[in-house]
Amino acid sequence: METIIIALFILGYAAIALEHNLKLDKLIPALAMMAILWALVSFGIDTFPNWFDSSAHNLIEGFAGFSLEERHHLLEETLLHHLGKTAEILFFLLGAMTIVEIIDYFDGFSTIKNFVKTKSKKRLLWIFAFLAFILSSIIDNLTATIVLITILQKIIQDKNTRLWFASLIIIAANAGGAWSPIGDVTTTMLWIAKKVSAAKLMEYLIIPSLICMVVPVFIASFLKPFQGDVDNGFIDNLEGSKNKYGARMLYLGLAAIIFVPIFKSITHLPPYVGMMLSLSIVGIFAEIYSRFQFSISSVIVTDDANPIGYHSPVHRSLSRIEMPSVLFFFGILMAVAALESLGILFIGAESLKAVVPNIDIVVMALGVGSAVIDNVPLVAASMGMFNEPMDNYLWHFVAYSAGTGGSMLIIGSAAGVVAMGMEKINFMWYFKNIAWLAAIGFVAGAIAFMLIRNINL
Secondary structure (H helix, E strand, O other), rough: HHHHHHHHHHHHHHHHOHHHHOOOOOOHHHHHHHHHHEEEEEEOOOOOOOEOOOOOEOOOOOHHHOOOHHHHHHHHHHHHHHHHHHHHHHHHHHHHHHHHHHHHHOOOHHHHHHOOOEEEEEHHHHHHHHHHHHHHHHHHHHHHHHHHHHHHHHHHHOOHHHHHHHHHHHHHHHHHHOOOOOOHHHHHHHHHOOHHHHHHHHHHHHHHHHHHHHHHHHHOOOOOHOOOOOHHHHHHHHOOOOOOOHHHHHHHHHHHHHHHHHHHHHHHHOOHHHHHHHHHHHHHHHHHHHOOEEEEEEEEOHHHHHHOOOOOOOHHHHOOOOHHHHHHHHHHHHHHHHHOOOOHHHHHHHHHHOOOOOHHHHHHHHHOOOOOOOHEEEEHHHHHHHHOOOOOHOOOOOOOOHHHHHHHOOOOOHHHHHHHHHOOOOOOHHHHOOOOHHHHHHHHEEEEEEEHHHHHH
């Protein structure tokens, strides 16, 4: 039965990795895989020799002698445990996504255009790179990429030049998301699972992540696409927010998201609690500001499909969040939990350590792997494989590798996939022109991490 479960997981994993070839949204195989795996676990519960205790992070002693009733009871408890842990991540993401959509409702991200005041391509590259690095650490790398490429499209008219800028934004956004607990789904997973703390994650990864971004951007700045100036007319396309509350909502929303790790450190409550508080505060101001637009003598069109005098920004934002992504995370995390519960990941990790004693090689291989397949299941699997304590250097290296390794292929990260869609970036074009830059940055940051670790040990 275990062999069948592993084979089905690999099959589902392949369907997720090949979603573009199969033209099948990855949430479908993720949800199907999750349901089928747990069904097989339930059917074969009396045949499994091992069961993994996630709270103690070890195999349960004497499981082979448990009665069928005891095994089913343990299955229900384990399923509920993993559902709770997964829900913590999902509600955190839902809150963050909604805040970002509220900012966008007020056209808050247009305020960022005020930072772009140069015609030099090289200077523009550095401006966009640092904006991506900083923004992705706050609003996550996916959203930062969408915002910056949208602005980029208004500034640079030449398609080929824009492809180069968009590609470097991907590298910078992924690097920026790696050092923040709210910058990438994988770092959020590690943070909520208490594998890393917000303070230590930033302390250990800020320099490696910065190097991962700076090195490829520095090299790229000498390449031909970044020489000279953009067209003189680009300034005409730079407009600030058309909504008078745009800048205010941008800063309020970013501050609310940054407040979440502070709230957790003060109250010791799970991060989603702080995120719900932040969402409620942003929601209050959003409702107040949107009502100021209401006029009893005229109708203000706030939505092309729904011309009304007043439209709740919170309701509209909730309707625009990426529910397919949320369901995908649910499916893949619960599917990995099925393998973890049977002790397959734990036993596999022990075997891997025996074959490859240098754990750094294993973690870097995870980073390379994240360029080929989704980093969410890779990190979820690593959480079930290793039992190192909180803030062990291993977990921070996992966060770095999984977060930045995906930049080596256009399909290796959420930021890359969304940029691919927005700019129609060709897979082979990215592989030939950008992959080597991302690989150099990844290796440079990894070396920096290991040097810092060895100094502090």
